[in-house]
Amino acid sequence: MKGSETALSTAEQRPEKKGKKMKGNLIIGQSGGPTAVINSSLAGVIKASWKAGIRRIYGMHYGIEGFLNEDIVDIEDYITSGQDLSLLKRTPSSFLGTCRYKLPPIEGNEKLYEKIFDILDKRNIEFFLYNGGNDSMDTIKQLADYAVTHQKKQKFMGIPKTIDNDLPMTDHCPGYGSAAKYIATSMKEIIRDNESYGVSKPTICIVEIMGRHAGWLTAAAALSKDIDCSGPDLIYLPEVTFDINDFIERVKNLAKTKKSVVIAVSEGLKTEDGKFVCELGTVNDHVDAFGHKQLAGTAAYLASLVTQQTGLKSRYIEFSSLQRCAAHLASRSDSDEAYNVGYFAAKAAFEGNTGKMVTIQVDSREPYVETYDMFDIHEVANVERKVPLDWIINDGTYVSDEYLKYARPFIIGRVAPYTAGGLPIHLTMTKKRNHK
Amino acid sequence: MKGSETALSTAEQRPEKKGKKMKGNLIIGQSGGPTAVINSSLAGVIKASWKAGIRRIYGMHYGIEGFLNEDIVDIEDYITSGQDLSLLKRTPSSFLGTCRYKLPPIEGNEKLYEKIFDILDKRNIEFFLYNGGNDSMDTIKQLADYAVTHQKKQKFMGIPKTIDNDLPMTDHCPGYGSAAKYIATSMKEIIRDNESYGVSKPTICIVEIMGRHAGWLTAAAALSKDIDCSGPDLIYLPEVTFDINDFIERVKNLAKTKKSVVIAVSEGLKTEDGKFVCELGTVNDHVDAFGHKQLAGTAAYLASLVTQQTGLKSRYIEFSSLQRCAAHLASRSDSDEAYNVGYFAAKAAFEGNTGKMVTIQVDSREPYVETYDMFDIHEVANVERKVPLDWIINDGTYVSDEYLKYARPFIIGRVAPYTAGGLPIHLTMTKKRNHK
Numbered sequence: 001m002k003g004s005e006t007a008l009s010t011a012e013q014r015p016e017k018k019g020k021k022m023k024g025n026l027i028i029g030q031s032g033g034p035t036a037v038i039n040s041s042l043a044g045v046i047k048a049s050w051k052a053g054i055r056r057i058y059g060m061h062y063g064i065e066g067f068l069n070e071d072i073v074d075i076e077d078y079i080t081s082g083q084d085l086s087l088l089k090r091t092p093s094s095f096l097g098t099c100r101y102k103l104p105p106i107e108g109n110e111k112l113y114e115k116i117f118d119i120l121d122k123r124n125i126e127f128f129l130y131n132g133g134n135d136s137m138d139t140i141k142q143l144a145d146y147a148v149t150h151q152k153k154q155k156f157m158g159i160p161k162t163i164d165n166d167l168p169m170t171d172h173c174p175g176y177g178s179a180a181k182y183i184a185t186s187m188k189e190i191i192r193d194n195e196s197y198g199v200s201k202p203t204i205c206i207v208e209i210m211g212r213h214a215g216w217l218t219a220a221a222a223l224s225k226d227i228d229c230s231g232p233d234l235i236y237l238p239e240v241t242f243d244i245n246d247f248i249e250r251v252k253n254l255a256k257t258k259k260s261v262v263i264a265v266s267e268g269l270k271t272e273d274g275k276f277v278c279e280l281g282t283v284n285d286h287v288d289a290f291g292h293k294q295l296a297g298t299a300a301y302l303a304s305l306v307t308q309q310t311g312l313k314s315r316y317i318e319f320s321s322l323q324r325c326a327a328h329l330a331s332r333s334d335s336d337e338a339y340n341v342g343y344f345a346a347k348a349a350f351e352g353n354t355g356k357m358v359t360i361q362v363d364s365r366e367p368y369v370e371t372y373d374m375f376d377i378h379e380v381a382n383v384e385r386k387v388p389l390d391w392i393i394n395d396g397t398y399v400s401d402e403y404l405k406y407a408r409p410f411i412i413g414r415v416a417p418y419t420a421g422g423l424p425i426h427l428t429m430t431k432k433r434n435h436k
Numbered sequence: 437m438k439g440s441e442t443a444l445s446t447a448e449q450r451p452e453k454k455g456k457k458m459k460g461n462l463i464i465g466q467s468g469g470p471t472a473v474i475n476s477s478l479a480g481v482i483k484a485s486w487k488a489g490i491r492r493i494y495g496m497h498y499g500i501e502g503f504l505n506e507d508i509v510d511i512e513d514y515i516t517s518g519q520d521l522s523l524l525k526r527t528p529s530s531f532l533g534t535c536r537y538k539l540p541p542i543e544g545n546e547k548l549y550e551k552i553f554d555i556l557d558k559r560n561i562e563f564f565l566y567n568g569g570n571d572s573m574d575t576i577k578q579l580a581d582y583a584v585t586h587q588k589k590q591k592f593m594g595i596p597k598t599i600d601n602d603l604p605m606t607d608h609c610p611g612y613g614s615a616a617k618y619i620a621t622s623m624k625e626i627i628r629d630n631e632s633y634g635v636s637k638p639t640i641c642i643v644e645i646m647g648r649h650a651g652w653l654t655a656a657a658a659l660s661k662d663i664d665c666s667g668p669d670l671i672y673l674p675e676v677t678f679d680i681n682d683f684i685e686r687v688k689n690l691a692k693t694k695k696s697v698v699i700a701v702s703e704g705l706k707t708e709d710g711k712f713v714c715e716l717g718t719v720n721d722h723v724d725a726f727g728h729k730q731l732a733g734t735a736a737y738l739a740s741l742v743t744q745q746t747g748l749k750s751r752y753i754e755f756s757s758l759q760r761c762a763a764h765l766a767s768r769s770d771s772d773e774a775y776n777v778g779y780f781a782a783k784a785a786f787e788g789n790t791g792k793m794v795t796i797q798v799d800s801r802e803p804y805v806e807t808y809d810m811f812d813i814h815e816v817a818n819v820e821r822k823v824p825l826d827w828i829i830n831d832g833t834y835v836s837d838e839y840l841k842y843a844r845p846f847i848i849g850r851v852a853p854y855t856a857g858g859l860p861i862h863l864t865m866t867k868k869r870n871h872k
Contacts, residue, residue, distance in 0.1 A: 034632045062634040069635070093628040099635055184859055185764050192529040192862060193761035196470045198498040199505070199535055228862045320753045325629040328621050328765060331858060411858035422767060422847035423620055426628060426664045 024126020460562020768849025
């Protein structure tokens, strides 16, 4: 399945008359950590369903966990127009609610799977779409396998979503681009801020970025480098073992010539003995200028260590969940792709596909041309894709131009929020709440 | 001095011919913590200087600290057009660099003051503008006093700037509006994120906001409350003594009915014995899901305390310096006012005023109408303005509608950044660097 003009267009239209072609209903769930554009995928699914004449579009309230409690909503109780879809796309965090729940293996849990298919049959649901990361793709795999072995009619399709960008088979994952844009933008602003003091002693600013196993998000800090920004001085990804002594030496050397040193670190950095840096504990009661004991997290630990071992002034910043929910800075490119994978997943299900995840293929990076495809879910589920080691350079302290070339297209453009009183407006489920 | 059409207009024009009227030169310095719009004030000063025909516009590189090292730049080495001014306004953090340096008293330090006036005389500088918070206004006070008592010709004017919003005499401070907009926007996104998990146990999210003595920034969290957002559940300002037991009880009660509880706390919260909450130290080895020891800062401490004492899931977020440097979310209203106070300060100096700080007066909040005035710097320097106690309601756990009415106009509009490759562009001093 390749990209079509219809799906790529994000111009909305009001739903057509219902019940045009399809007999079965559809259900969509959102799972795992939210992103700034996860609801664009939902918008794509809704649009494709309207186009195909799906009679009822159900939503799992809080993912498969809510589904198992039969907490199922009729999406058209909340979303009935192109205008709703546009606002939905500008709404961060899972509109339907999410969960972290992995289905147990089929063997030994047949009752649970029977229950799931009973719930589906009761509502005449033929199309089951699930939007998430690795664990969510495992859900699709299990359900698709069960359906095949038990001669069930339902089609199961996975829609990729993760700021971590660690799903295999796809060039990249929807959600990553917006997180990368947030990280690069904020990094640029933080570097400027840190550079503003120039007379006193150097300040070492350590910024902690999400990504426990894969360094994609931390690598995005490098995107801040441009003619008007020096970028971070060092970038540490979890793909490479972290050498604390070497780190301290590099900081010392940088501080010899620079008043401002900014370092991006992944929350998942590990030392040679396999310990997370954030588990290394306290540094001799180091207290910052404001009386903060700097003990929590990777960046906080390293900042206090720097001060203790070098006497340099240090501070730390944790981007925390703003990385995944800052819709006010959502990337247009990312939002469009998130919409498209949702649209394509629904369309593929309607065409009879099952047990697959939609993927993004990049035919050309400059100019950027992407198409959509799908892969057997067995090749996707539970596999983590990391940053290629040859993209990590300078003895594990920076990322290469290959990474920059790879990631730059993902942060282009901005989805301008609808605003009122100077703040973004979001679509919520408070308008109508109608359990079936 | 009241607002004039000329100054309120932010449309730029290229500099007129130099040397039209003024004989003396001007110097401007930026001081203290940067803001998202501090450079708008610089733009206002430059525009007014162009208009008045000032021959040379000098900048202190790194504030008065750099000035004392004679690190002085010619601003027109970097900024020569209306286009430059527009980009300058979109550039966060002090363009000229900043410092935290308070001049010592005149008495006993006459040599230092003589040196300052020698530097000024050497460059024929007649107008000295300083843009900052309380300490910076103290600098203006000392210099203006010295000039008066020593029959010096120089005029000294203060331009208010602080995200903390704690300067007296002015209705509010430039820089505050953009920080408030960042806080309110991020809070809205964080609340949505925290609400997305609905089946499992409640999550208590504690957000730490800047402001050691005054709660203005933390109060801005309340601006997130709207028809599409419940707002934070509790808001704690440093103006009120923090009662830990009462806090825990309130969290327990909220968690009985809500799956998501979001609480805004000031970094400056103190307990009855006068101790900062962030100084209370560790909570019995509490470790979060990712192995983080949650020990640093007010929010981190309270989050770990909540989990320890209630068993509830908790997490913390620190907005950190993004509050003051997120120019990508700068408020239009704030940026315009920052420009205007810079413009008025320069104009007032040209008209012979000295030893004063420009202030913003609000004649009407709805519709919002502001004018500009100025006050004797002796009434301003070293005085901190806090949130009125009668604006803090619900036993010190929320802010009143009076606050909302006060602050809402400050976050209106957005200064859209100029972008390249999906990221904001900033003006830097790397283009030309020409020490005099």
